[in-house]
Amino acid sequence: MxxxxxxxxxxxxxxxxxxxxxxxxxxxxxxxxxxxxxxxxxxxxxxxxxxxxxxxxxxxxxxxxxxxxxxxxxxxxxxxxxxxxxxxxxxxxxxxxxxxxxxxxxxxxxxxxxxxxxxxxxxxxSPDVLRRLVRRAVHAQAGTPRPVDGLTSREQDVLDLVAEGLSNTEIAERLHIGVTTVKTHITSLMAKTNSPNRVRLALFARGV
Structure with a gap:
């Protein structure tokens, strides 16, 4: 409880x-x-x-x-x-x-x-707040998206879009998949990259 x-x-x-x-x-x-x-x-x-x-x-x-x-x-x-x-x-x-x-x-x-x-x-x-946090963090830290070993091609696609600051709904629309599927991929990505939250995952993707 x-x-x-x-x-x-x-x-x-x-x-x-x-x-x-x-x-x-x-x-x-x-x-x-x-x-x-x-x-x-x-x-x-x-x-x-x-x-x-x-x-x-x-x-x-x-x-x-x-x-x-x-x-x-x-x-x-x-x-x-x-x-x-x-x-x-x-x-x-x-x-x-x-x-x-x-x-x-x-x-x-x-x-x-x-x-x-x-x-x-x-x-x-909230999605808008998270998007702003991610974008500000990415812009504040120099870095470019990087490939990560052990990811499926779809997970890499999702990771790249997280790095751009897109919300789950926006990622789903961009990749033509369900929002639940996006959430599943992000949970997997956090585990594989040892990222405690979405902001840290975006920075990881940017090589920060």
Whole structure:
């Protein structure tokens, strides 16, 4: 069972998230907080596996709360869920230690998948955010796509497109395969290249 702490200053948002999570057999909401100060206190007391963290809140904001929670319990996974996907929110959140970054307009299935992936040690990102991260990382580091030993030709095709910053849907459309097939290839690629997340996989492909 994945223990989740919900943090958002809007009660209606928390109620919706609780209903969504409570309907899942493998997710348990252990607490709610309406501000960063309460989030830090509850995280210490309830020891959640995943904290779903809003960023803009009165008093102690989500970035400060994330930093404090992880300073006390580094093993906690903080998954940002916010309306604001700009760099001014993204990079401070990642610097504070957030493991992933989802936008509030994401489909419910994407949020649930993000919670599960965060609990499993992965780094879930909304597609647009991930694409921007990959492109910025690739542009910041000189390098060109490289072939990798032990890959099938299709895996190499997928790897090259990940390096370009394409989302799973875009890769599927480009290669005329299903999104599920793309996900399977990316999981295999991460294992074969020892890449912990998609950004690192893109940098690997670029020879960085």
């Amino acid at each position: 994945i223990r989740v702490l919900l943090v958002d200053d809007q009660q209606l948002i928390r109620a919706g998230l609780r209903m969504l999570c409570d309907a899942q057999p493998d997710i348990e909401v252990v607490g709610e907080a309406g501000n960063g100060r309460d989030a830090v206190s509850l995280a210490a007391r309830l020891v959640p596996d995943v904290v779903v963290m809003d960023l803009r809140m009165p008093g102690v904001d989500g970035i400060t709360a994330t930093s404090r929670i992880l300073a006390d319990r580094p093993g906690t996974r903080v998954l940002v869920l916010t309306t604001f996907g700009d760099d001014d929110h993204l990079y401070p959140a990642l610097t504070a230690g957030a493991c992933g970054f989802l936008l509030k307009d994401a489909p419910p299935t994407e949020l649930l998948d993000g919670i599960r992936r965060a609990a499993a040690g992965d780094s879930p990102f």
